């Protein structure tokens with residue numbers, strides 16, 4: 060069982076830790092818990108694993124082999140990781156330092172500094188960051204990140220701070236209403252105020268930590284959800300929908316965090332203000348009046364929720380429409396009469412403006428009417444006791460305090476709940492991404508495909524009775540397909556447009572799940588082999604419109620499926636393949652060569668150049684079987700022959716999809 064599988068058995072996920080030696084400290088401080096691979100201290104030692112529990116810029120907490128937790132200087136850990144590079148550079152540095160007359164202590168420091176400088180840009184592959192599997196319930200993730208604990212502490216701190224405010228207010232109010240405030244009470248009041256300061260600072264600090272950690276977890280989860288979404292479902296929803304979902308994720312985070320905190324605090328305030336109101340001169344009447352006002356607030360918030368849902372629908376529709384317009388603008392300019400360019404825009408804008416006004420009206424009632432209305436009602440209920448002069452100053456102070464506290468609770472409840480309503484409405488759009496994160500597919504290799512020792516195993520790809528349809532209720536695009544490729548074979552799959560060639564290629568490559576039949580690679584299906592191992596064995600260059608050039612270096616675009624960060628030999632191999640595919644003049648022309656930034660924001664490659672980058676990317680993966688889908692379609696005959704020759708030479712087995 061590999062490390063990834065062992066880790067998964069514990070409900071965790073191991074993410075390879077890559078970086079550069081120059082960033083080693085940042086990497087160590089930001090990734091715990093992690094498993095680090097270090098070279099043993101003696102020359103004969105193999106790599107050893109260290110569990111890193113925690114690290115800051117000075118110290119690291121690690122789990123020793125005897126399961127005891129030890130704190131060591133971060134430099135010790137860093138040096139252990141640097142040991143790997145010693146062989147290549149250590150001797151040279153030693154030779155250099157031998158000629159300089161310095162103390163052995165300075166020599167050791169100079170050696171470490173020179174080594175660090177030498178390897179700064181080298182790729183670093185130190186181990187794995189460990190985290191809970193994305194399929195873990197979100198509450199569990201929050202608990203494990205310490206969010207629940209902080210939230211509990213924050214609530215308690217807020218309750219204490221609120222109770223202290225009430226106490227301070229009681230001391231002052233009592234003095235003011237009885238006409239004198241002696242020095243002892245003044246000191247007590249000052250002490251209460253002084254105690255409040257650190258508690259408030261602590262509460263704000265915890266609040267910040269909670270929002271950052273919870274927000275990070277939510278973003279991580281949504282990102283995973285986006286990556287786990289079935290590509291066809293993403294495409295059928297459209298870019299606008301997806302962008303809408305992403306925007307809503309942000310809204311969920313902001314509104315839920317803000318609304319959650321404020322509502323939590325409001326509940327604490329509510330729990331304190333009700334008994335304070337009951338202790339006032341009008342007792343039960345004040346409590347009943349406040350509960351009645353709360354019911355009215357609930358009604359207004361309900362109306363607000365309904366209007367918000369309508370408003371957010373109008374906003375998303377407008378975003379979708381706008382994206383569609385932007386994406387298709389060049390086509391419109393080229394082909395549509397300019398009189399029709401803005402046909403639907405005004406209608407979408409008017410619907411949005413109407414929804415915004417409707418929302419604003421309820422919002423005004425909530426923020427303007429609710430707190431002021433309560434003050435009037437609260438004091439009206441107190442008025443008879445005040446006018447009759449029947450209540451003691453303390454009781455009156457408590458009564459007035461109760462009304463003010465209830466107002467503060469009301470303000471917070473309305474702010475908190477309106478934010479939460481927004482979060483719930485936004486959640487409706489973002490929810491699919493959240494759940495997609497749990498659609499978790501084992502990525503690691505679980506089995507190594509058997510070697511081709513007998514004739515049965517020499518069959519590389521074996522497809523039997525394969526059926527596929529895009530929608531459960533749609534027509535089958537592939538029906539009862541049976542197909543075989545032996546190792547070393549080069550196969551051409553051709554057929555009329557729309558016959559299902561690309562669909563077949565993508566099913567074989569594991570990009571689309573098939574509904575029935577078998578697809579076996581050396582006798583194993585994708586589930587038994589594992590998604591990663593499948594991809595390592597079968598590389599595909601999808602059709603041009605299904606492929607993408609990232610706004611990154613050309614090297615990244617070429618080597619992303621092979622090894623990133625790259626080793627020297629990977630870069631050399633990438634350059635070699637590029638030249639074999641006729642991309643040599645392009646490499647020479649680009650100022651950055653392989654490190655030139657390409658894609659939307661970089662050097663704009665031509666159609667034919669792009670398709671050869673896609674081709675090189677698939678060939679560079681070093682897979683047993685390479686599937687090329689219309690990879691030669693946009694090339695002139697001479698370049699086409701050159702590219703085909705390269706593919707024939709490089710791919711151990713080849714499946715080319717093309718038109719007749």
Ligand SMILES: Nc1ncnc2c1ncn2[C@@H]1O[C@H](COP(=O)(O)OP(=O)(O)OP(=O)(O)O)[C@@H](O)[C@H]1O
Pocket residue numbers: 291529530536554555556557558559560561562563718
């Ligand atoms: N996401 C999708 N949802 C529904 N139908 C689809 C989807 N993608 C492709 N199809 C349909 O499946 C059929 C096969 O498409 P496919 O792209 O595999 O054909 P092809 O043989 O590669 O065609 P071409 O040579 O034109 O590229 C077509 O009728 C196409 O319209």
